[in-house]
């Protein structure tokens with residue numbers, strides 16, 4: 001495969017169609033895809049689900065299929081091509097990426113052999129995975145929320161445990177979550193509401209026998225936000241009956257419990273690990289890139305990878321310095337979204353031989369869902385010197401609108417609004433939480 005497609009300009013290959021990559025492919029497809037460049041998106045999955053919704057899949061508030069966008073159909077509508085496959089290597093001299101063989105999920109037979117895809121410009125948008133920190137038992141016994149498949153697996157375990165409690169095979173539904181960041185806090189709150197929503201269906205009524213424990217080494221929940229927001233979220237969780245253990249590390253995990261460094265044991269049938277992220281293992285195999293602690297790809301102020309030509313990285317997989325050199329930008333959908341928007345403009349200008357200003361992250365605040373109609377968070381003031389707290393239903397409305405804005409980027413206002421209304425209508429005919 002040659003890098004430059006005849007008649008269609010240079011080839012821009014984007015690897016990873018998550019919060020950052022699919023937005024970039026959409027924007028570049030619209031701007032350049034028809035005549036000026038060959039935009040190719042590569043992902044190991046055939047469809048996109050916005051990662052911040054995974055906890056909703058895990059508790060059954062949405063089915064993962066309800067909300068997935070097929071890359072093939074989306075690419076067709078927005079002038080980019082899609083290629084299914086997992087990145088396994090990079091050759092910066094030949095300017096090709098290596099994509100692994102695809103095997104059948106049914107029979108494990110090889111469907112497609114490993115192949116090379118040539119690029120003129122490459123953008124890595126691989127995301128990250130949950131960090132188990134090498135703690136014994138985490139990988140064997142804990143659920144994680146990195147993919148729709150993992151979220152569905154957790155939802156099934158949760159339903160099965162609820163049935164066992166209802167049939168008195170388990171005395172209580174004990175759920176332990178490690179990590180009191182946004183994922184852990186949102187999951188704890190939504191699990192509480194899901195179990196209560198199930199109660200009305202009798203057969204799955206475990207609400208009175210529910211114990212959720214949230215554990216973190218840090219001394220407050222949501223350590224990355226303003227302390228007042230942390231206090232508000234802690235109080236909300238405690239009102240829901242969630243037990244919060246702060247300043248407690250986990251030493252090991254066994255089939256039935258978390259074992260803490262202070263010698264205590266937290267028994268739980270369902271264990272979720274949501275504590276910090278690390279780059280994917282494949283990053284170490286991408287020759288020529290500079291990789292930071294936490295296995296993130298080091299980029300300069302234009303999001304270009306250090307030491308290699310024509311390769312960029314965005315989102316969780318990129319180690320981009322925060323303004324003023326104060327550490328790295330956090331691995332959030334907000335950062336991935338702004339980097340995708342920047343790179344779409346920057347690559348277009350670059351192709352036209354125009355100058356490109358460096359990327360600047362503009363913090364838009366943080367919002368964390370605390371269940372059915374509650375959220376908490378904060379937005380920065382104009383000059384970024386302090387934050388304005390947001391609470392309750394208004395915060396929830398803004399929280400929901402973040403996903404709507406992602407959909408607007410992907411589908412345009414009209415279709416995104418139609419999808420929003422379709423979701424609302426569907427909800428009127430379905431139980432509030434999936435029961436299968």
Ligand SMILES: Cc1cc2nc3c(=O)[nH]c(=O)nc-3n(C[C@H](O)[C@H](O)[C@H](O)COP(=O)(O)OP(=O)(O)OC[C@H]3O[C@@H](n4cnc5c(N)ncnc54)[C@H](O)[C@@H]3O)c2cc1C
Pocket residue numbers: 015016017018019020021042043044045050051052053054055085086087088125126127128145146182183280282314315316317331332333334335336367368
């Ligand atoms: C439960 C949960 C809740 C969250 N809530 C929020 C929130 O409220 N606000 C917020 O800002 N952030 C939130 N985040 C974080 C946010 O989801 C991530 O920061 C964001 O998705 C990162 O975007 P990305 O494009 O870098 O990676 P991702 O969205 O993770 O996408 C990476 C893509 O790369 C693909 N991929 C990975 N490896 C390969 C490979 N080797 N070959 C081919 N394809 C590959 C994956 O299939 C995926 O499609 C949440 C995360 C979770 C798990």
